[in-house]
Amino acid sequence: MGIEQLGLSKQRSLEEWTEMRRNMEFEKKRFRKMFPSLAEEMGTDENRVRISSVRSDVAVGERAVGVAASASAKRFDNYMPDAVDFIRRCDNERQAEEIIDFLEKRQEITREYALRLRRQLRTKGVRSFGPKKQDDYYSRAE
Numbered sequence: 001m002g003i004e005q006l007g008l009s010k011q012r013s014l015e016e017w018t019e020m021r022r023n024m025e026f027e028k029k030r031f032r033k034m035f036p037s038l039a040e041e042m043g044t045d046e047n048r049v050r051i052s053s054v055r056s057d058v059a060v061g062e063r064a065v066g067v068a069a070s071a072s073a074k075r076f077d078n079y080m081p082d083a084v085d086f087i088r089r090c091d092n093e094r095q096a097e098e099i100i101d102f103l104e105k106r107q108e109i110t111r112e113y114a115l116r117l118r119r120q121l122r123t124k125g126v127r128s129f130g131p132k133k134q135d136d137y138y139s140r141a142e
Helices: 014-034 036-042 058-070 083-087 093-105 111-124
Strands: none
Touching: 014 036, 083 093, 083 111, 093 111
């Protein structure tokens, strides 16, 4: 990857780049000195959190989290699957696109939300919505 592709100017001299790196190293040292425990924790893989899906609509994401949190009490009682739930059952992007088209045509999702779903599908793929939901997802015991 060339310097132009990174959006960097050729005008910066080697000395400027060296100085920037030196400053960054200083900031790292300063951070480690100010927050030694946090710096140590960030340096390990022990406390990493894997993000397995992305929700572009905050309200939909909050509802999904609420369902997951209350799942142990009354697993999916009166639960209405949303667009992402249907997309997670898809095997490929073509199927997911059909789901989005169908829900938009029936006006179960807005045009704007459909566009956001399509953009995420195109840029990040069908699994960016979460792992595939199997046929027995809602009926499986804990």
